[in-house]
Amino acid sequence: MSSAEEPSSEAPEVKEHKEFDVEAEDHFGDSYGAEPTRYIFYRDRKEWADLEPVPQDDGPDPVVKIAYSEKFADVYDYFRALLKKDERSERAFALTADAIELNAANYTVWHYRRVLLQALSKDLREEMKYITNIIEDQPKNYQVWHHRRMVVEWLNDPSEELEFIADTLSQDAKNYHAWQHRQWVIQEYKLWDNELEFVENLLVEDVRNNSAWNQRHFVISHTTGFSDPAVVQREIQYCLNQIRKAPHNESAWNYLKGMLQDRGLSSRPGLLEKVLELKETHCSPYLLAFLFDCYEDALESSFQKENMEQEQKETLKKALEICELLAQEKDTIRKEYWQFLGRSVKNKYGGNGPSNDPVAEEVKQSVPVSEAQEIS
Amino acid sequence: VCQFLAHCQSPTGGFAGGPGQHAHLAPTYAAVNALCIIGTEEAYSVIDREKLLDFLWSLKQPDGSFVMHIGGEVDVRSAYCAASVASLTNIMAPKLFEDTTNWILSCQNWEGGLSGVPGLEAHGGYTFCGMAALVILGKEHMLDLKALLRWVVSRQMRFEGGFQGRCNKLVDGCYSFWQAGLLPLLHRALFNDGESELSRQWWMFDQQALQEYILLCCQNPTGGLLDKPGKSRDFYHTCYCLSGLSIAQHFGNMEHYHEVILGKEENRLAPTHPVYNIRPEKVAQAVQHFRRLSVPDSSRQAGPSADSEPSEPASPSAGPQS
Numbered sequence: 001m002s003s004a005e006e007p008s009s010e011a012p013e014v015k016e017h018k019e020f021d022v023e024a025e026d027h028f029g030d031s032y033g034a035e036p037t038r039y040i041f042y043r044d045r046k047e048w049a050d051l052e053p054v055p056q057d058d059g060p061d062p063v064v065k066i067a068y069s070e071k072f073a074d075v076y077d078y079f080r081a082l083l084k085k086d087e088r089s090e091r092a093f094a095l096t097a098d099a100i101e102l103n104a105a106n107y108t109v110w111h112y113r114r115v116l117l118q119a120l121s122k123d124l125r126e127e128m129k130y131i132t133n134i135i136e137d138q139p140k141n142y143q144v145w146h147h148r149r150m151v152v153e154w155l156n157d158p159s160e161e162l163e164f165i166a167d168t169l170s171q172d173a174k175n176y177h178a179w180q181h182r183q184w185v186i187q188e189y190k191l192w193d194n195e196l197e198f199v200e201n202l203l204v205e206d207v208r209n210n211s212a213w214n215q216r217h218f219v220i221s222h223t224t225g226f227s228d229p230a231v232v233q234r235e236i237q238y239c240l241n242q243i244r245k246a247p248h249n250e251s252a253w254n255y256l257k258g259m260l261q262d263r264g265l266s267s268r269p270g271l272l273e274k275v276l277e278l279k280e281t282h283c284s285p286y287l288l289a290f291l292f293d294c295y296e297d298a299l300e301s302s303f304q305k306e307n308m309e310q311e312q313k314e315t316l317k318k319a320l321e322i323c324e325l326l327a328q329e330k331d332t333i334r335k336e337y338w339q340f341l342g343r344s345v346k347n348k349y350g351g352n353g354p355s356n357d358p359v360a361e362e363v364k365q366s367v368p369v370s371e372a373q374e375i376s
Numbered sequence: 377v378c379q380f381l382a383h384c385q386s387p388t389g390g391f392a393g394g395p396g397q398h399a400h401l402a403p404t405y406a407a408v409n410a411l412c413i414i415g416t417e418e419a420y421s422v423i424d425r426e427k428l429l430d431f432l433w434s435l436k437q438p439d440g441s442f443v444m445h446i447g448g449e450v451d452v453r454s455a456y457c458a459a460s461v462a463s464l465t466n467i468m469a470p471k472l473f474e475d476t477t478n479w480i481l482s483c484q485n486w487e488g489g490l491s492g493v494p495g496l497e498a499h500g501g502y503t504f505c506g507m508a509a510l511v512i513l514g515k516e517h518m519l520d521l522k523a524l525l526r527w528v529v530s531r532q533m534r535f536e537g538g539f540q541g542r543c544n545k546l547v548d549g550c551y552s553f554w555q556a557g558l559l560p561l562l563h564r565a566l567f568n569d570g571e572s573e574l575s576r577q578w579w580m581f582d583q584q585a586l587q588e589y590i591l592l593c594c595q596n597p598t599g600g601l602l603d604k605p606g607k608s609r610d611f612y613h614t615c616y617c618l619s620g621l622s623i624a625q626h627f628g629n630m631e632h633y634h635e636v637i638l639g640k641e642e643n644r645l646a647p648t649h650p651v652y653n654i655r656p657e658k659v660a661q662a663v664q665h666f667r668r669l670s671v672p673d674s675s676r677q678a679g680p681s682a683d684s685e686p687s688e689p690a691s692p693s694a695g696p697q698s
Contacts, residue, residue, distance in 0.1 A: 057395045059383045080396050108397040111447045146449040174545065176492065176499065180451075183495050210543040214497040217486050250530070251544050258486030261523070289526075333534040337525070337580045343573035 039071065042078040047091065053077035054084055072102050083112060088119040097130075104134060110143045114150060124155050132164060139168055145177040149184060158189040166198070173202060174211045183218060195219045207242050213251045217258065226259055235259055240274060244282060253286035257293060265290075266298040285331040288322050292341070295319035299349045316349050377414060381407045382422045388434075389427030399431055400445040401457035408461040412662040413654050420665050426672040429467040432458050433674060440475025441493075451492040452483050456505035459512040460652060464659070466666035469674045477515045480506045484519055487543065488527030498527060500541040500554040507561050508651045516565045525566070528558045529580055537585030538593070538604075539620075548603045549594040550613050552620020553653065556581055560650035563629060576632040579623070586624040587638035590617050622648040 042048050055077055058065065068076070075098045082092045096113040099106060117127060131148045138144060152158055162185065168178045186195060196219050202212040224231045239256040242249065260268060272294050279287055295315050302308040302315075323342035327335045383395040384407060390399030391407035411419040435442045435454065442454035455476050462468045483490040483506050489498025490506040507524070510516040531539045531551070539551035559579040567574055594601045594617045600609030601617035622645040627634040637644045649656045 054396075057383055059379045059395075061379060063377050063380050083396070106393070106397070107400060107445055107448060108392070111398060111445075114447065142444075142449055149449075174542070176496070180493060180496055183493075187495075208544045210545070211497050214485070214487070218495050249544070254487055254543060258488075331534070333532050333537075333582045333585060334529050334580075335582070336575060336578050337529040340573055340575065340580055344571070347573055 041071070041074045042095070043074055048078065051078060051081045051085075051087075054080035056080070075099050075102055079109065079112075083108075088116055090120065092116055093120060093122065100134065104138050104141050105143055107143050110147055114147070117151075124151055127151050128155070128160065132160075135164075135168065139172065139175055140177065142177065145181050149181060152185070158185050158191065161185040162191060162194075162198075169202070173206060173209050176211075179211050179215065182215075187222070192219060192223050196223075203242070207246050208249050208251055210251045210254075213255050217255065232259070236268070236271065240278075243278065243287075247278075247282035248284045248286070250286050253284075253290055257290060261293075261297075264297050264301060265294045266301060285326060288326055288330060292319055292322040292326075295322070296345060299345070303349065312349060313351075316345065319345055377410065378416075378419050378422050381411060385422065385424060386431070387427075389424060389429070389431030398445055400448070401435065401442065401454045402444065404428075404431070405457035405460055408464055409652065409654050412464060412652075412658050415658055415661050417665075420662070423465055425465050425467050425666075425669065428461065428465065429469060429472075429672045429674050432462060432467075432472060433469075436472070438475075440473075440477070440479035442476075452480060452490060452502045452506045452509070453492070455480055456509040459509040463512045464652065464662050464666065466663070466669060467672055469671060472674075473513055477510065477513055477518065480510055481515075481518055484524065488520065488523030488525075489531075490524075497542055500528075500531060500539065500551045500558075503528065504554040504557055507558055511561055511565070511651055516561070517569055519565075521562060521565055521569065524558070525562050525580065528555055528562070531555050532581050532585070533589075536589055536593070537582065538589035539586070546604070547589070549590060549601060549620070550603065550616035552586055552590055552594075553616040553623065556586055556620050556623050557650050557653070560623065560628075567629065576629075577627060577634045579627055581624075583624040583627075583636050584638060587621060587636070590621045590624070591639060591643070618645060619648055619653050621645055623650065 043053060053074070055073075075095065078095060079099050082095065093113070093116045096109055096116065099109045100113070103109075116122070117124070128148075128151055131144060131151060135141075135144045135148060152161060162182070165178050165182045165185070168175060169182075172178070186192060196216070199212050199216045199219060202209055203216070206212070220226060220231065220235070226232055226235075236256065236259075239252050239259075242252045243256075246252070257265065260271075266272065272291075275287060275291060275294070279291070295318050298315050299312060299319065302312055320342050323338045323345070327338035327342070331338065381391065384391045384393070384397075384403065386392050386397075386399035388399065390401070391404045392399050393403045408423065411422055432442070434446060435444075435458070437443065437450060441450045441452075442458050443450050444454050444457075455473075459473065459476075462472065479494075480490070482494040483492070483502065485491055485495075485498050487498040489500070490503040491498055492502040503524070507516060507519065510519065530543070531541075532555070533540055533547045536547040538547040538549060539555035540547050541551050541554070556579070559581050563574060563579060590601070593605050594603070594613070596602055596609040600611075601614045602609045603613055607613075621643075625635055625637055625643075625645060626647040627636075628647065635644070646655055648654065649659045652659050
């Protein structure tokens with residue numbers, strides 16, 4: 001990577017070259033064994049003597065001036081020189097690796113490296129190895145994942161991807177870039193076959209991994225879809241099982257609702273009953289919110305239909321009670337929201353609506369108070 | 377600052393991370409906002425509007441999305457950055473955001489929030505970008521606002537008081553803006569949609585709890601703000617913790633204003649605009665300034681300029697510019 005001949009007397013110093021990473025170490029060159037290789041600045045390398053370095057042009061009165069290390073400034077002075085010349089050479093290619101090591105987020109360097117990869121017809125398999133190592137080191141960086149995607153596209157070879165991403169996820173199961181890359185690979189190269197199994201394993205490891213729940217939705221919606229009743233039934237069962245194991249797992253409840261909401265929550269016979277059962281032993285703010293959603297959906301379906309007034313009033317009352325319970329006791333951080341929902345639902349489905357029916361009004365006021373005890 | 381930013385401007389339009397680098401939508405967004413905060417004629421005149429429009433066109437993709445820079449990645453941040461700078465500097469060409477609305481809408485997922493690209497997990501940063509972009513385009517009503525509202529209010533942590541970026545993840549001070557900032561946007565969108573039961577005093581999140589989290593947990597004793605206790609300070613978290621604090625302190629819509637200042641009077645911050653995240657006066661002033669100028673005539677259309685990106689080797693699966 002960097003040529004090293006003469007000894008250097010450079011002492012280690014506090015590095016400012018990685019933006020917010022004050023603990024980053026500066027590797028001067030691997031030192032195995034007795035004779036450590038010393039780092040040589042580009043300005044001191046004979047094979048670079050023909051090139052005039054280009055200092056960064058901040059203008060006459062720089063503000064928020066970054067205290068680059070000597071090494072950083074030296075590498076980038078030469079990078080700027082190469083860029084200015086648009087030099088497409090092996091030495092330029094080698095330098096981009098140094099520049100990337102100093103700041104892997106410099107997208108200008110990555111772009112240039114890609115230009116060189118093509119211009120010099122570099123071995124893309126080697127590049128895959130390179131980018132694999134960089135990502136392992138810095139998995140939360142946009143540029144490295146994008147670069148990998150480009151190389152995979154050029155090679156038209158996704159064969160290493162699922163395993164590589166799985167490995168990244170084993171270290172951080174929620175890395176957004178990793179999931180993004182995974183979804184791209186799967187969709188582009190139609191690698192759906194084993195993904196549901198992969199997701200289930202992740203959920204066994206951590207049932208609260210929302211990224212895995214999202215991937216579950218992703219796989220199913222792009223394969224069988226959620227219209228197939230057998231699929232929906234299986235998924236409902238799966239959710240309820242996970243909820244029994246971990247009742248306060250918001251992901252499972254969100255998935256249940258997210259999957260069913262387009263068809264209407266109240267359209268699933270038996271689901272409401274199951275949830276009301278769970279309420280006794282596995283209650284949570286999420287369960288209560290789900291109940292509210294069921295009631296609201298029922299109100300929406302029966303809105304202004306005939307012979308539904310009494311039932312509607314019961315349902316509305318239950319919905320309002322849940323809002324009150326959540327706002328005052330079970331989910332007070334969201335008090336403003338639950339109170340808004342209560343007002344909103346009351347306004348829409350309540351007796352003070354457009355049909356000002358005096359009989360309905362009377363019925364509303366005479367609903368027994370004892371029903372309020374059902375929820376607590 | 378004006379001079380430095382001028383040095384960060386690319387000859388082909390847009391701003392780069394530093395002098396001599398390629399232009400990128402994130403520093404473009406930041407530079408334009410910074411110049412609007414400064415708000416002097418000198419600051420406004422730094423921006424080369426014609427080139428900026430060319431730059432935006434060069435990033436536009438056939439499906440309505442934008443890449444972040446030539447040869448770069450696509451995600452919903454780019455739509456927000458592009459819409460923000462285009463609307464402030466009055467360079468919104470008629471077809472510039474054609475299909476962008478639909479692309480952003482396709483980022484709303486089963487959770488109710490928005491993801492970076494369609495298919496991914498709902499995430500606070502990306503949700504803010506998507507919604508704010510739609511507000512600029514006047515299309516926020518096309519989202520499922522109720523589902524989005526449920527998702528974002530659920531992101532406030534009942535114990536910490538701050539917000540998480542995604543379901544079942546940890547609190548982070550920066551989401552004080554990305555997440556809490558959605559509530560003013562949703563409030564206005566719901567109001568415009570005919571919602572009659574909105575509060576006239578409070579946003580639909582616990583404003584006090586968020587202020588407590590920021591002030592008690594996110595300050596570095598030697599200055600600056602941070603993600604959570606134990607993390608080091610940085611300018612990004614300083615910006616977004618303070619922006620979130622401002623949102624939590626100030627309720628305001630058409631006619632009603634209400635303030636909640638936790639702690640001493642000196643804690644009061646100036647209000648911030650929930651779309652651009654600079655002071656509302658600065659937005660108004662910039663818009664007024666640039667409205668007097670005509671929208672540049674964009675002779676260019678969508679797609680990169682020649683030679684700006686290596687052409688891919690003959691490969692049928694290579695997609696459009698990414």
